[in-house]
Amino acid sequence: MTRKTAPKRPPIHMIDTEADILTDLAIGAQERLPQVSELLLEEIARAKVHSAGRISMDVVTMNAQVEFVDEASGATRIVQLVYPRHADIAANRISILTPIGAGLIGLREGQSILWPDRVGHERKLTIVKVHQSACDEEVAH
Incomplete structure (x- = not known):
């Protein structure tokens, strides 16, 4: 499949402690979820x-x-x-270790990103609103 040069992804922002935890999660998931692991590590790096x-x-x-x-x-x-x-899809809680989860992290309201889904099709995701949770409930482990 021939691909044009991918459009530049928008700038993203992360919390330092979350970036460290997510790096460990992505590395730990490399064998089970190679695509998501690679995408998440790329996002953390940039x-x-x-x-x-x-x-x-x-x-x-x-x-x-x-x-x-x-x-x-x-x-x-x-x-x-x-x-x-x-994660509980029925409760609309999606894991960071899904293609959508890895694509959303770090984006701001109003930003869009072209992002691959589970089968590799690019989809444009646009952030409308972000609500921070009242408590930062837990660390990954």
Whole structure:
């Protein structure tokens, strides 16, 4: 399949402690989930990293509730981005170790990203609104 040069991905931001935890998670998932692991590691590598108190409230962080539009279907979804053991698709809690989860982390309200889904089709995801959770409930382990 011939591909044009991929459009430049938007700048992203992460909390330093989350970036460290997510790096460990992605490395640990390399054999089970090679595509997601690679995508997440690429996103962490290009992220501007901040301490928790210095990250903007409109940035998708772990445990944030995110409203986004999947331009492929036109559907608006509201999900909470969580660590794998808290994932529950029926409750709209999606794991960071899914293609969508890895694509949302670090984006700001109003930003869009072209991102591959599970079968490799590119989809445009656009962040509408970010709600930070009241408590930063837990670390991954």
